[in-house]
Amino acid sequence: MQSTNPAITSGVVTFEHWHDFTEGGPVHRALLPFPPTAPAPFEVARWSVAPNTSNDLDVHRSREVWIIVSGVGTVTFADQTSVLRAGDVAAFDSRVPHQIRNDGPDPLLAISVYWLPADD
Secondary structure (H helix, E strand, O other): OOOOOOOEEEEEEEEEEEEEEEEEEOEEEEEEEEOOOOOOOOOOEHHHHOOEEHHHHHOOOOEEEEEEEEEEEEEEOOOEEEEEEEOOOEEEOOOHHHHHEOOOOOOOOEEEEEOOOOOE
């Protein structure tokens, strides 16, 4: 339900297909209900990685948070690895190469929230 209070931006979030990982699965960009005169200070994407595959190795200047919705995978961040499971949140500097491999039998589903640092 959309808010009628001008101080509050609310509404339904929908997703559109954005691109596909080379082997992992689709990425959908959120269409946020913010007006053009006051755009959201962040972006959101929903993505999945099929079992025994990885998302593309990525590096970009925005900051990023991953919320793992379902599944399990091993994230590689530079030369470090860590296991992430459903319910985990990972925040990191996206200027460092990062990638996740789905180690489980089911698709790994995640939400990314990303934004440019204040100094950009």
